[in-house]
Amino acid sequence: MALNANDRSIAGFTMLGHSLVHWYEMSIPIFLVVWLLEFDVSVTVVGVIVALGYAPVGLGALPSGILADRYGPKRLILSCLAGMSLAFLGLSLATSIPAVALCLLCWGITASVYHPAGLSLISTGVEERGTVFAWHGIAGNLGIAVGPFVAATGLLVLEWRYVAVCMAVPGLLAVGYGLRAEFDPIAVTETGSRSGESEGENGNGSESGSGSTNREKTDDSLSALVSSTRTLFASAFALVFLIVALEGLYYRSALTYLPEILHGLPAMSGFEPPTELEGIEPGDYIYVGLLVAGMAGQYAGGKLTDRVPAVRGLIGCFVAFVALALAFIPVSSMGAIPIALLCGIFGFVLFAIEPFYQDAVAVYTPAESRGLSYGYTYLGMFGLGAAGVSLGGVVRDAFPLDAFFALLAAFAVAGAVLSIRLLLVDEVTTAQPADSGETERETEIADD
Numbered sequence: 001m002a003l004n005a006n007d008r009s010i011a012g013f014t015m016l017g018h019s020l021v022h023w024y025e026m027s028i029p030i031f032l033v034v035w036l037l038e039f040d041v042s043v044t045v046v047g048v049i050v051a052l053g054y055a056p057v058g059l060g061a062l063p064s065g066i067l068a069d070r071y072g073p074k075r076l077i078l079s080c081l082a083g084m085s086l087a088f089l090g091l092s093l094a095t096s097i098p099a100v101a102l103c104l105l106c107w108g109i110t111a112s113v114y115h116p117a118g119l120s121l122i123s124t125g126v127e128e129r130g131t132v133f134a135w136h137g138i139a140g141n142l143g144i145a146v147g148p149f150v151a152a153t154g155l156l157v158l159e160w161r162y163v164a165v166c167m168a169v170p171g172l173l174a175v176g177y178g179l180r181a182e183f184d185p186i187a188v189t190e191t192g193s194r195s196g197e198s199e200g201e202n203g204n205g206s207e208s209g210s211g212s213t214n215r216e217k218t219d220d221s222l223s224a225l226v227s228s229t230r231t232l233f234a235s236a237f238a239l240v241f242l243i244v245a246l247e248g249l250y251y252r253s254a255l256t257y258l259p260e261i262l263h264g265l266p267a268m269s270g271f272e273p274p275t276e277l278e279g280i281e282p283g284d285y286i287y288v289g290l291l292v293a294g295m296a297g298q299y300a301g302g303k304l305t306d307r308v309p310a311v312r313g314l315i316g317c318f319v320a321f322v323a324l325a326l327a328f329i330p331v332s333s334m335g336a337i338p339i340a341l342l343c344g345i346f347g348f349v350l351f352a353i354e355p356f357y358q359d360a361v362a363v364y365t366p367a368e369s370r371g372l373s374y375g376y377t378y379l380g381m382f383g384l385g386a387a388g389v390s391l392g393g394v395v396r397d398a399f400p401l402d403a404f405f406a407l408l409a410a411f412a413v414a415g416a417v418l419s420i421r422l423l424l425v426d427e428v429t430t431a432q433p434a435d436s437g438e439t440e441r442e443t444e445i446a447d448d
Contacts, residue, residue: 003128009183010125011132014118016174017077018136019143021114024084024107026144026291027151027167028053029259030284031091034160036260039097043260047393049097050256051386053104058248058383060112062375067113073121073185076113078178083110085171092164115378125185137302141295141351145288148259152284229376236364237373239422241380243314244357246415248385250321250408251350253392258343259287261401265332265339286336290343294351301352305359311426313356314419320349321412325405332401357381364422 003011032046068076087107094100118136126132147167154163233241262283304313324346331342357377365373388411395404 003132006183006187007126007128007132009181010121010185011135013074013077013178013181013183014122014132014136015139016177017081017114017118019139019146020081020084020171020174021111022140022143023147023150023170024088024111024167025054025057025147026255027147028104029256029287030148030151030155031160031164032256033260033263033284034155035097035100038160039100041097042393043257043396044390044393044398045097047256047396048390049101049104051389051393052101053108054252054256054389055383055386056105056108057112058379058381058385060109061116061378061383064113064116068117068120073117073124074178074181076117077121078175080110080113080117081171081174081178083107083113085168085175088164088168088171092161092168116375121185125183125187127188137298138295141298145291145295148284148291149288152288232365232373232376236422236425237361237376239418239425240357240360240364241376243360243415243418243422244377245380245384246411246418247318247353247357248381248383249388249391250411250415251381251388252385253388253404253411254346254350254408256389257392257396257404258290259284260396261404262286262339262343286340286343289340290347290350293344293347297348297350297352298354300348301355304352305355308356310356310360310363311419311423314353314360315416315423317349317353317356318412318416318419321353322409322416324349325408325412328405329402360422 028050032050035041035046036043064076084107087103087110090103090106091100094103122132122136151163151167154166158166232238265283301313301317308316324342327342328346331338361373361377392404392407395407
């Protein structure tokens, strides 16, 4: 079915926002390689400052959702785009590691706004929600792949500060586009097209934030939040949360340090450019290829969720994570082509797991707590996952490369064990949540 004008407008606005969040996010590991040389600091130090940028993306998910309800999602998304752009402009002026850390922290705080606000806007304003969620996810993956590609290419010909300025420009242009975009953010709840949603999602009210009735109900508040949280974590969702947090530790550690690891592999020496420019090597393009393979992985994972129970998909992906982490050490000495092939498989599986854990949230939580459930999911994935960046930096500095991949394998083993535990208690813990959430699964697994 073709999208109506309002759906198209919201789709364009949110796709642009989602792609840019990941455009900035995945360019940061490319800059990490340069900062090691520019400021002559250890991997541990750079790991800590990158973690400062990534942590708020998850930690800010819950308060950002509250702000989206109060002030309207469009305002929040525009603030997010402007803040991320200004943070990268600030990076271009940074003359020390503390200044870089401050800019990354500002980026993370503003980036944390997007997912709660963007998903809220789609859920309350779009009639063909499943279709828009699908395109929204594709846009995010495009940003994941294109951001580091542009950063790596720019660093081959420009000083890193100028590249940071160039990276900021699309965000500023997106703000201009968003200011002129027109759409009804609560079109679905106004018309009641999706039964049962008008009462629960009407709180966006308008972009002026005047939907006080639902906001009072939503903000009801601390006691309701504590009660709902207690109920969630007394259920199988507690296992899902821990599984997602372990996946976040693996994901963040791997994607943050792979550019630096590929940069230093002796097997890549035959492919170095004639003159090393800002520490950038063709290994960065292998990293970009990994992210492109991730787009195919996420699509395949989404298709498999229709055929494979979420918990079994999680087990399979974690087992593959263990094998891939352990395989990297012998493959890393075999040359650029084997390394590129392994990284392609690695990227495919790394993103294939995402639809499975998103589906698990839908299956193992009741519908009335679904928004809160996804808020905690992002907290586990991006907030707690950022701890892997700091831990990974310490391991990279203090131990041989084997230890870093052993750490990744340990995260994956723990994730597999918890997933098996979830499978064993499946029949007892999921009967009621699965019944209440099954009808919504197809649309909600498409969330980023």
